[in-house]
Amino acid sequence: MAVERPPLLERPEFERQSLGKAATTDVARPLSLAERLANMDPVRKLTVLLAAIVIWELYTRTAEVPALIFPTFVDTIAALWKGLFQYDLATQTWTSLKILFAGYAIGMAIGATLSFIAVSGRFGSDILSTLASMLNPLPAIALLPLALIWFGLGAKSLVFVLLHSIVWPVALNTHTGFMSVSEPLRMVGRNYGLRNVRYVAKVLIPAAFPSILAGLKLGWAFAWRTLIAAELVFGAASEGGGLGWFIFASRNELDIAGAFAGLLVVILIGFVVENVVFRKIEERTLVRWGMQS
Amino acid sequence: MSAVRERPRTDPVPRPEIERTPIDVRHIGQIERPLSGIERVWNVQIVRNLTVLVMFVVIWEAYTRIADIPPLLFPSFTDTCVAIVDAFRDHRMLAKISFTLTSLLTGYAVGLVAAAVLVSAASIWRVWADILTTATAMFNPLPSIALLPLAMLWFGLGTFSLVFILVHSVVWAVALNAYVGFQGVSPTQRMIGHNYGLRGVMFAIKILIPAALATVLSGMKIGWAFAWRTMIGAELVFGATARGGGLGWHIFENSELLNIRQVFAGLFMIILIGVLVEYAIFRTVELRTVRRWGMQR
Numbered sequence: 001m002a003v004e005r006p007p008l009l010e011r012p013e014f015e016r017q018s019l020g021k022a023a024t025t026d027v028a029r030p031l032s033l034a035e036r037l038a039n040m041d042p043v044r045k046l047t048v049l050l051a052a053i054v055i056w057e058l059y060t061r062t063a064e065v066p067a068l069i070f071p072t073f074v075d076t077i078a079a080l081w082k083g084l085f086q087y088d089l090a091t092q093t094w095t096s097l098k099i100l101f102a103g104y105a106i107g108m109a110i111g112a113t114l115s116f117i118a119v120s121g122r123f124g125s126d127i128l129s130t131l132a133s134m135l136n137p138l139p140a141i142a143l144l145p146l147a148l149i150w151f152g153l154g155a156k157s158l159v160f161v162l163l164h165s166i167v168w169p170v171a172l173n174t175h176t177g178f179m180s181v182s183e184p185l186r187m188v189g190r191n192y193g194l195r196n197v198r199y200v201a202k203v204l205i206p207a208a209f210p211s212i213l214a215g216l217k218l219g220w221a222f223a224w225r226t227l228i229a230a231e232l233v234f235g236a237a238s239e240g241g242g243l244g245w246f247i248f249a250s251r252n253e254l255d256i257a258g259a260f261a262g263l264l265v266v267i268l269i270g271f272v273v274e275n276v277v278f279r280k281i282e283e284r285t286l287v288r289w290g291m292q293s
Numbered sequence: 294m295s296a297v298r299e300r301p302r303t304d305p306v307p308r309p310e311i312e313r314t315p316i317d318v319r320h321i322g323q324i325e326r327p328l329s330g331i332e333r334v335w336n337v338q339i340v341r342n343l344t345v346l347v348m349f350v351v352i353w354e355a356y357t358r359i360a361d362i363p364p365l366l367f368p369s370f371t372d373t374c375v376a377i378v379d380a381f382r383d384h385r386m387l388a389k390i391s392f393t394l395t396s397l398l399t400g401y402a403v404g405l406v407a408a409a410v411l412v413s414a415a416s417i418w419r420v421w422a423d424i425l426t427t428a429t430a431m432f433n434p435l436p437s438i439a440l441l442p443l444a445m446l447w448f449g450l451g452t453f454s455l456v457f458i459l460v461h462s463v464v465w466a467v468a469l470n471a472y473v474g475f476q477g478v479s480p481t482q483r484m485i486g487h488n489y490g491l492r493g494v495m496f497a498i499k500i501l502i503p504a505a506l507a508t509v510l511s512g513m514k515i516g517w518a519f520a521w522r523t524m525i526g527a528e529l530v531f532g533a534t535a536r537g538g539g540l541g542w543h544i545f546e547n548s549e550l551l552n553i554r555q556v557f558a559g560l561f562m563i564i565l566i567g568v569l570v571e572y573a574i575f576r577t578v579e580l581r582t583v584r585r586w587g588m589q590r
Contacts, residue, residue: 044419048427069447123341130345137567139522141529142541142560145548150366218515222522225436229526232438244439251442263439270434 071257079257080264087258089246093265096242099155100227103162107219110163111170116200118175125175132172140165140226144233158230165226166219173215177208210291217278224270368554376554377561386543390562393539396452397524400459404516407460408467413497415472422472429469437462437519438526455527462523463516470512474505507583514575521567540566 037043053073059065060072067075083089118128140161147157181204189203205212231244243266250258286292318324334340350370356362357369364372380386414421437458444454478501486500502509528541538546540559547555 044423045427048423052427126338126341127345130342131349133572134346134564134568137518137521137571138560138564139525139567141522141526142544142563144529145544146553146556146560149548149551149553221434221519224434225438225519225522225526228436229438229522229530232441232526232530247439248442251446256443256446259443263435263443266439267431267435270436271430274434275430 068254068256071260075257076260076264079255080261083246083258083261089261089265092241092246093243093269096227096231096244097269099158099242100162100223102155103159103227104166104220104223106159107163107166107223108170108216111167111174111215111219114167114171115174115178118171119178119200119204125179128171128175132168132175135164136168136172138164140222141229141233144230158227161226161230162223165222169218169222170212170215173218174208174212177211177215178204180211181207206289209289210286213278213282213286217274220273220278224273228266365551365553368557372554373557373561376558380543380555380558386558386562389539389543390566393524393528393541394566396455396539397459397520399452400456400524401463401517401520403456404460404463404520405467405513407464408471408516411464411468412471412475415468416475416497416501425468425472429465429472432461433465433469435461437523438530441527441530455524458523458527459520462519466516466519467509467512470515471505471509474508474512475501477508478504503586506586507588510575510579510583514571517570517575521570525563 057073118125144161147160151157185207228244231242232248247259247262354370415425444457448454482504486496525541528539529545544559
């Protein structure tokens, strides 16, 4: 059946004369050096940092804030220098870090064992989830008075509260990570005949690594906070040592510049661990495996 | 044009017909059977969790009774329960809980508002984005409890110092997560928002916050965890100096008096509040939003 086609409309031909001046300015131009510098991330961040320091220095100098309330930046750096080379800031820092590493290593081992038990059976998983969900919201520092009674003053009590602050976030996150490993991945593992330790090491851990790493980071954050708080308590209770104690003692001697120097060291260590160590681990694993951008 | 090669066709091979006789399956054992009452009860998650709890309470009670642990070191479960009832009876415990929670909620609320302001500024101006990322990278790893000695010097002993360090512990964790979440909102969703003509606050409420809610919520949870730990720590360390005193102070005071039963009672209340907030409040919010929307399993 033939369809009646409408006749083609013929439009008249025309030719545009001048279009007039385009209203755009630069469409494309090479960026100037200043602009290219301002587009670099480290440059902008360093500028912010420098600006903050300059404002701090200017504020304390022009408003004549008493050094007892808020020391100048120069004073703080001088105090840091003095603390590192004349007083025992370096050894105090080392004391803190040693306890922290010991607690972190043991805590990771316990957390790993707990989650290994939890993947081996349903009742084990119930024990872990009940215990962890109950004990995870309990701030570790609240156990310090008890730990002092049980283990006496010293590194043992500190390691005990550190353990408490690390084990639960690590175990909880590892467990959730293991539980959400997809079924095909598990089946691939079983297909290869992997069992027990090799199954966990070759299939579960790589697949659940984002969640495990999140747990490790959270555990680190809690441990770092707990350690500083615990040393402040020690400072209040008895003569101890460590970075928290340094801050507390400096403040008690009204050496506020010294307290600021202690805070700077705390910030520096935290910054290095969170933005260098963990970032590197992420780049080597998650980013490389395409699990995180 | 290339000619398609013709494959030589083979005739199907006829296979002999066979007939299987049913195999005796009894050697396999039970293939299917109704679960017994015990098994069905055991399959309920809550029952298993409660069993674990009861088991621990029994082990605790039996251990302290049989090994004759002095109550100064480790009180039995019944002692602890009696201590909790005692503490509630003379209203000390309620006053302490309300003191802790009031300061905590004030600090948390102020911290959330501050984080919202910072993140909004960072989403609009690039300078503020730089300031925010630099500040969070620097201050997030700084335990806010370390600022307490200084805060007490600046603002005096009292609630204001507490709120100051609480805000510090909340604001960076929340701002960092919210900002990362907003950055990760896909351009498609952003363009849909622009297409609807949403701008400024409406754009944030209708597009950015729902799309990044999973990250924002996890930031709020971490912020809560930090604030909760900071609060208890601050009360433990300096509760003696701040007037009133809350749960942390209850623990410290009673451990100094060697009244360990009351210390355990305080720990119990802390666990209870922590579990309530994490599992009743945050879990409910998650179930109602990100899980319901299929953004999180």
